[in-house]
Amino acid sequence: MKSRRSFIQNSFWGAFAATSGQFWERTTKHFEPAADPEAWPVVIATWDNRKATSAAWEVLKNGGRSLDAVEAGARVPEADPNDTSVGYGGFPDRDGNVTLDACIMDEFGNAGSVTFMQDIIHAVSVARRVMEKTPHVIISGEGARRFAIEEGFPVENLLTDKAREAWEKWKLTSQYKPVINIERHDTIGIVAMDAARRIAGACTTSGMAFKMHGRVGDSPVIGAGLFVDNEVGAAACTGLGELVLKTLGSFLVVEEMRKGKHPQKAAEVAIKRIIDKYPEAIKEAQVGFVAIDKKGRYGAYSIHPGFNYAVYQKGVNLMLEAGSHFS
Ligand code: ASP
Numbered sequence: 526m527k528s529r530r531s532f533i534q535n536s537f538w539g540a541f542a543a544t545s546g547q548f549w550e551r552t553t554k555h556f557e558p559a560a561d562p563e564a565w566p567v568v569i570a571t572w573d574n575r576k577a578t579s580a581a582w583e584v585l586k587n588g589g590r591s592l593d594a595v596e597a598g599a600r601v602p603e604a605d606p607n608d609t610s611v612g613y614g615g616f617p618d619r620d621g622n623v624t625l626d627a628c629i630m631d632e633f634g635n636a637g638s639v640t641f642m643q644d645i646i647h648a649v650s651v652a653r654r655v656m657e658k659t660p661h662v663i664i665s666g667e668g669a670r671r672f673a674i675e676e677g678f679p680v681e682n683l684l685t686d687k688a689r690e691a692w693e694k695w696k697l698t699s700q701y702k703p704v705i706n707i708e709r710h711d712t713i714g715i716v717a718m719d720a721a722r723r724i725a726g727a728c729t730t731s732g733m734a735f736k737m738h739g740r741v742g743d744s745p746v747i748g749a750g751l752f753v754d755n756e757v758g759a760a761a762c763t764g765l766g767e768l769v770l771k772t773l774g775s776f777l778v779v780e781e782m783r784k785g786k787h788p789q790k791a792a793e794v795a796i797k798r799i800i801d802k803y804p805e806a807i808k809e810a811q812v813g814f815v816a817i818d819k820k821g822r823y824g825a826y827s828i829h830p831g832f833n834y835a836v837y838q839k840g841v842n843l844m845l846e847a848g849s850h851f852s
Pocket of ligand 1: 610730741743744764765767
């Protein structure tokens with residue numbers, strides 16, 4: 526794992542140096558030509574999801590579309606039984622049901638989402654079908670499941686033995702404490718810009734472990750867990766969804782980039798907003814953002830230390846530790 530210091534050197538100050546003189550940028554939605562024409566394609570994902578950024582890069586390096594890249598990336602942890610926060614193997618709710626939330630957004634501003642969906646592994650792909658094949662943005666619960674089955678997605682049991690055992694153990698105390706354990710949370714938010722500078726993003730999760738049945742977090746909500754504006758950039762996040770929902774975090778990051786902020790600074794604004802509005806809740810809760818802009822620059826920031834992220838750019842797949850408000 527990279528040290529925080531090397532993260533700062535490698536990512537933030539590296540990006541700063543590469544663009545020095547343009548760091549201030551004018552407040553306009555039209556960006557200047559990029560300082561670094563090799564800055565794209567680029568893909569960034571929450572947590573150490575390097576396998577996901579690698580799958581996305583396979584699409585991007587061949588000139589593929591960012592939408593296909595983020596979907597391919599998000600499908601990796603969805604299929605991984607060892608990832609206990611996403612798709613197959615995700616920890617269940619307090620009643621023992623694995624329920625999934627996911628969304629996707631393309632370069633045209635189209636969006637699709639599924640919430641509270643059971644029995645279908647690849648929630649991100651169902652979200653894409655919602656976007657492409659229905660007039661709606663969000664389909665929820667049994668409706669999402671039925672839609673997925675109609676679309677040919679297989680019905681599968683998502684509860685692994687490992688997840689069931691964790692649930693059985695949790696039931697001994699049934700302590701419902703919505704604390705994000707940052708070590709165990711691998712919800713993936715992934716955003717990318719392809720060779721043609723098309724920006725897209727996706728987010729997929731099984732949500733908070735042992736949540737109330739029916740609880741939906743930020744991850745499938747456009748503007749909260751994910752937001753894309755092809756003129757500006759994209760942001761996605763992980764962490765305690767309730768805090769992100771109440772501040773519309775990813776939208777805020779993109780709006781700050783629209784004003785000209787570097788993705789790193791924009792992510793810092795959204796984290797600061799959460800801290801200012803919810804000073805008590807944040808003591809035990811983690812939130813982390815990742816963001817890219819139209820210049821191919823990237824940034825990440827979290828409330829507490831321990832949030833890392835994967836970024837694939839210029840043929841190099843890195844895992845970096847994000848800066849954080851508290852040390
Ligand atoms: N944001 C997700 C949720 O609240 C959880 C996570 O990212 O760990 O559902």
